[in-house]
Amino acid sequence: MSTTTFRVLPGFRLTLGYTLAYLSLLVLIPLAAVFLKTTTLGFEQFWSVVTSPRVVASYKLSFGASLLAASINAVFGLMLAWALVRYSFPGKKLIDALVDLPFALPTAVAGIALTALYAKNGWLGQYLDPLGIQVAFKPLGVLVALVFIGLPFVVRTVQPILEDLDTELEEAAASLGAHRWQTFRHVVLPILFPALLTGFALAFARAVGEYGSVIFIAGNLPMVSEITPLMIITKLEQYDYAGATAIATVMLVFSFILLLIINGLQAWTAKRTGRDR
């Protein structure tokens, strides 16, 4: 219970004022610059920049690889979270801690490490190359990098929900005659689903904007393995600010939509599990 006019606790005006000022100066106003700069282009110019074949090819790669990477992470991330919550095995705590590695490891480091692994003479590349599978400097390399950076998102959103899961639910299902798989499919999975989808969306959003870990392994061939963020850098290096901004606008609009979807998903998770955020 609280009122809008009267506050017992101190500091409301000060902290809210500071928050809004800091947020506006560092985030909102500079972001607005992107949209304002875009308006200096006419619509036709804008359209021709954002639909030029090289840029469209980069969308296909960025969005396609990100979707695929997020899907892979949803499957394996769920399994990993399951293993970490449900089973005991040696080294579990270490593995649990290392799941966050992609959050902590600078992306450039991840990028060169993955490249070294998957290059033709690398630890993994040397076995894949004779099979005709080339990862480094190919679109497949982009996928590998995006799987790397997206994994913790799925594990860390699903894990707490799994931890909180009441064993009585599954015991009830079993007492009603359900098999283990049926219990998982009809009881556990529906509870996990919003969180899983949230993790998927978070991994996807992160992957679409990712730059550092991808550019080393991608090879950056025009029309083949260029990601959208790289297109922005390329335009900037050519001092084509308007062009860079146009592509950034497309990405930003997409990110905002995704952000709204993720917020909705998180609210859904909270509702489904009675958990906050």
Next chain:
Amino acid sequence: MAGATTMNPGSAGSRGLTRFEAKAATRESPLVKWTILGVSLSFFAIFLLMPLIAVFVEALRKGWETYLTALTDPDALSAVKLTLLAAVIAVPLNLVFGVSAAWAIAKFEFRGKHFLITLIDLPFSVSPVIAGLIYVLVFGAQGWLGPWLAEHDLKVIFAVPGIVLATVFVTFPFVARELIPLMEAQGREEEEAAVVLGAHGFQVFWHVTLPNIKWGLLYGVILTNARAMGEFGAVSVVSGHIRGHTNTLPLHVEILYNEYQFAAAFAVASLLALLALVTLVIKSWVEHRAAQAYKVTEDAS
């Protein structure tokens, strides 16, 4: 969007069987269990563990001497300095912001609160490249403030201030994101009790709130610091890659790598990987402490 990085007290695993393994109804057949374990752990090993090990192996491939030379190179040292500088400025700024935002949001009701939380999250959902671009548009030679800055002989883009700004942007929400749910969960009763007992403005925060949020705060700071020191994309856009002046450690790695000095690149990278490992260790420790503190409060309520 930081859902996945949010601290999760209470997840500290216990020794021995998990409560799921101890009960017949929540146990899978050994075949299923070993399949899940095998697949997920292989996936973990290939996608997370191997890249980490590769960094250190590649760094030492040409021996310790090359390794140490790479790290003591003047350009590497100046990159270390700049990286530390950016973190030393960005972390406290976002710390103060995070505490302030969390106080306003968690302790008061006002209209547009959820919208504000979404706005605070915004930097997480923006590509780092765009994070750099926005400051170029504001402070760059052709930007809004470009002419004014040039007139006063000030440089933001392709200079240290730009790098700091980009770092602040990409690490913007970490502390706030950590504290908001924590402080919301703790409610207002203790603060109200302090006010009834005569505590004034800052006393309430210092004596009552801060001790209760210290682990969450530390957690947020660690995440902020790790990201601040490791940021690549955003910093890359505003840096201009001037060796010895505007190169941070991750940018230095890139330059060495592009010059085919692989051993040196990995040597510098190993430094960053060590930082990541230290971060994870501290993070686990903080989680452990927070879980204890959380347990105590659980018992208390």
Next chain:
Amino acid sequence: MSIQVRNIHKQFGSFTALDDISLDFPTGELVALLGPSGCGKTTLLRIIAGLEQADSGQVLLEGEDASGTHVRERQVGFVFQHYALFRHMTVFDNVAFGMRMKPRSQRPSEKQIRDKVHELLNLVQLDWLADRFPSQLSGGQRQRIALARALAVEPRVLLLDEPFGALDAKVRKELRRWLRKLHDELHITSIFVTHDQEEALEVADRVVLMDHGHVEQIGTPEEVYRHPATPFVYGFLGSVNFFHGRVEGETVRVGEDVLPHEPHDLDHGAEVVAFARPHELEIVTDPAATEGLAAKISRVLSFGVTARVELDGVNGSTGRHFEVELTRERAETLQLSEGQLVRLVPSRLRVFDKKGTAA
């Protein structure tokens, strides 16, 4: 210190929490604010404390308008429902908090603080817990520490929000007695909020019954229990049987039956609700009797000092349930058996018209 509340009104959105409340709390009394959850009692307590602000109306402390006084300066002791002990501080530091927050010029020395804390901890009989943390205490101990902490700033009034709400039944009874004793020693004007009628009646000097943001009745525990002013109070305090009927001369007609009723000023034919406590109903076994409400015995419980009889209505009151309390001897004399048809004759009947006005 006396507390007066004048025309307090408080709205939360479209919900009226308090509707024009005026109350006097005389110096030195222990008053209970009693009512169901959502009746506005906690809001009123928080407004008196200064933790909440009324939309209109005044709070007078010692005759002075306190509306502009910050909670910090009101010198009230407030005990929160969940105690709000500072979990990172020891019991000692919790109790010392208020004194340590004083401006340097008014702050007692550390020695004075120490003496005062121990004095208070002795008062609540928990001095041996000084170095513990709140998480190491039982619910009842936390409650007493919260009280000691509130008393440390020498409040002029003590306000307690559901002080026994979070405790189990046995501890609750003990603490009730203890709080009453403490109040008799300190004689500090105190108000506590509760939804438990037994608690209010047993502990308080005076009970304020509230419902839907209104004050229903004020009085000593005996007054409110014996002479409920409204149907709400009747229903809220103790168990009660009620009958819907119509006034017919000196009787109340319920369906086909009539209940005798002492003289009243209700109009003939008025729709009324009549109340009788379980011990105010007499069971008549004579099949020839015509007065009283026909009912069928469904259960006889006679294991205590008193016997309890549960009955189902028949004729016009089918589907209703009644409860009668009588001495065991009387029950044995009557030789009641389950399924038996009897009549219920009230020895005392309170009648209210449909608007809730007493007759």
